[in-house]
Amino acid sequence: MAKVIMDQTGIQRALTRITYEIIEQNRGLTNLIIVGIRTRGAYLATRIGQRIEQLEGTKIPVVFLDVTDYRDDRPASRTKTTQLDDKINGKNIVLVDDVLYTGRTIRAALDAIMDSGRPQKISLAVLIDRGHRELPIRPDFVGKNIPTAHDETINVQMTEVDQVDQVILN
Amino acid sequence: MKRYLILEDGTVFPGDAFGATTNTTGVLTIYTGATGYQEAITNYAFTGQILAFAYPQQGATGINRDDYEAIGSAIKAVVIGENYDLKTNWHAQMTLNEFLIEQRIPGLMNVDTRRLYRHIAKFGNMKASIMDTHDEHAHDQIKALVVANNQVNQVSTKQPYPSPNIGKNVVVIDLGLKNTLLRELSKRQCNVTVVPYDTPSSVINTLAPDGILISNGPGKPEALAKTIDTVKAIQNRYPIFAIGLGFAVVALANKVAVKTRPFARHRINLAVQEKITQDTNIVSQNSVFYLSDEEPLGDLLGTYVAVNTNDVLGFRHRYLPIYAINFDPEAAPGPKDGLHFFDDFLELMEANIARRKREF
Numbered sequence: 001m002a003k004v005i006m007d008q009t010g011i012q013r014a015l016t017r018i019t020y021e022i023i024e025q026n027r028g029l030t031n032l033i034i035v036g037i038r039t040r041g042a043y044l045a046t047r048i049g050q051r052i053e054q055l056e057g058t059k060i061p062v063v064f065l066d067v068t069d070y071r072d073d074r075p076a077s078r079t080k081t082t083q084l085d086d087k088i089n090g091k092n093i094v095l096v097d098d099v100l101y102t103g104r105t106i107r108a109a110l111d112a113i114m115d116s117g118r119p120q121k122i123s124l125a126v127l128i129d130r131g132h133r134e135l136p137i138r139p140d141f142v143g144k145n146i147p148t149a150h151d152e153t154i155n156v157q158m159t160e161v162d163q164v165d166q167v168i169l170n
Numbered sequence: 171m172k173r174y175l176i177l178e179d180g181t182v183f184p185g186d187a188f189g190a191t192t193n194t195t196g197v198l199t200i201y202t203g204a205t206g207y208q209e210a211i212t213n214y215a216f217t218g219q220i221l222a223f224a225y226p227q228q229g230a231t232g233i234n235r236d237d238y239e240a241i242g243s244a245i246k247a248v249v250i251g252e253n254y255d256l257k258t259n260w261h262a263q264m265t266l267n268e269f270l271i272e273q274r275i276p277g278l279m280n281v282d283t284r285r286l287y288r289h290i291a292k293f294g295n296m297k298a299s300i301m302d303t304h305d306e307h308a309h310d311q312i313k314a315l316v317v318a319n320n321q322v323n324q325v326s327t328k329q330p331y332p333s334p335n336i337g338k339n340v341v342v343i344d345l346g347l348k349n350t351l352l353r354e355l356s357k358r359q360c361n362v363t364v365v366p367y368d369t370p371s372s373v374i375n376t377l378a379p380d381g382i383l384i385s386n387g388p389g390k391p392e393a394l395a396k397t398i399d400t401v402k403a404i405q406n407r408y409p410i411f412a413i414g415l416g417f418a419v420v421a422l423a424n425k426v427a428v429k430t431r432p433f434a435r436h437r438i439n440l441a442v443q444e445k446i447t448q449d450t451n452i453v454s455q456n457s458v459f460y461l462s463d464e465e466p467l468g469d470l471l472g473t474y475v476a477v478n479t480n481d482v483l484g485f486r487h488r489y490l491p492i493y494a495i496n497f498d499p500e501a502a503p504g505p506k507d508g509l510h511f512f513d514d515f516l517e518l519m520e521a522n523i524a525r526r527k528r529e530f
Contacts, residue, residue, distance in 0.1 A: 013510065016446050017517055020486055020493075023471065027489060051446045055471065138528065142521075 006167035014143030040098035070108035084116035103137035178296040189270025189277030196246035203438035206503020214346035217244040217388035226251035232262025321389035333362040345387030350502035371403035386414025412494035414457035438504035441477040454504025
């Protein structure tokens with residue numbers, strides 16, 4: 001049974017609040033890079049970048065990361081390509097994803113980042129935290145905490161690919 | 171009975187008496203909303219002011235038990251155009267005239283309030299009086315009037331009091347709050363303690379709230395040195411949401427200059443734009459302060475601007491969980507676009523609690 005747990009306004013307001021918290025926690029935005037995990041995390045990262053620009057009038061670099069090669073549930077034979085260059089050295093990275101579940105995607109993203117350089121600090125922003133972590137990973141900025149059962153799925157839809165902004169619990 | 175509204179610059183507006191028949195003096199304020207006279211008359215943000223309604227007909231729905239924004243009224247007089255003076259509305263208890271007689275507030279009706287509006291819009295705020303005659307003595311009296319700046323002291327609660335519920339612990343610093351503010355917090359299950367405007371930070375630390383709300387109120391923020399000191403002492407410790415006069419107090423506590431509009435127009439149709447999303451909200455406004463977008467805002471980050479004037483009417487602190495707006499999110503009267511600010515306040519408190527749990 002599908003249930004909408006976050007509508008367009010809810011997503012907008014959560015992103016707005018996350019943006020304010022990112023500004024609050026990163027004194028001065030000069031060192032900031034926003035890294036979005038493809039697919040939905042990339043759109044969220046873009047939107048957060050736009051919000052900071054509207055507010056501050058400065059453009060924050062937003063880059064995207066494809067973590068498929070680094071996943072632990074895929075054959076390890078594939079070659080790992082570094083996607084970020086050494087401009088991340090010494091930077092404050094805000095990693096953005098849609099749903100935080102086991103933490104394995106984030107682990108893969110951290111590996112991908114570490115293969116490219118040595119950032120000063122990495123923090124994590126997610127739209128939904130649904131619990132059930134299998135790795136010692138925690139978010140710094142959360143849109144909404146949704147307690148779930150293992151057999152449920154959370155489906156984040158965004159206008160950029162799904163024609164609608166909403167979060168559905170199945 | 172003919173009586174007169176006499177302005178500081180000598181202009182006289184004749185009208186007919188209703189309500190109490192005493193003479194009175196105060197600062198003239200214009201309210202432009204077509205609806206909401208009961209809420210405006212009982213709003214402590216108008217303490218010590220002569221309240222003139224620009225919309226030409228008032229009094230059609232009487233006074234009811236549900237729309238009081240305070241137990242009494244602290245205004246000096248009511249100036250209106252045509253007075254319907256009805257109590258045929260389904261929940262009216264009395265007419266506007268009966269209410270004003272009971273509260274001992276003089277009223278003046280059949281005044282050309284549109285002309286009055288244009289006059290004030292052109293020449294700015296001024297003192298005024300309502301008198302039986304408009305001779306030289308009356309003019310001298312109004313010129314000699316010194317406006318007090320202790321309005322907050324008059325209407326802020328003298329003793330702390332609880333407004334209990336089962337949710338977040340919130341301390342409301344009362345600078346002259348509207349009841350609807352407490353209604354909105356109660357709807358969100360906040361366990362509220364309302365404290366006087368001059369409460370020292372030590373008392374607030376004893377209460378150890380999850381968040382602090384600083385209300386709107388009358389008068390000038392510069393007169394509230396004690397409140398400013400309290401804000402300075404607690405702003406590192408608690409999330410803060412400030413409204414209206416509270417907005418000005420938080421700005422001053424962070425050493426940012428507050429400006430005042432020369433024409434005090436209180437209204438229910440202010441258009442403000444949220445910078446971060448470019449969304450526009452229509453809200454009610456009962457205060458006159460703003461920050462200039464041309465001057466540096468220090469540690470503050472402008473978040474809302476007035477669409478028509480570019481005044482900065484909302485800010486957040488750059489490094490602390492503090493935000494303030496200079497309009498009434500609770501409406502009452504007015505459009506309800508701003509109610510989400512209370513939800514934002516709850517989320518601000520929740521995020522702060524979660525962050526404290528993570529940090530060690």
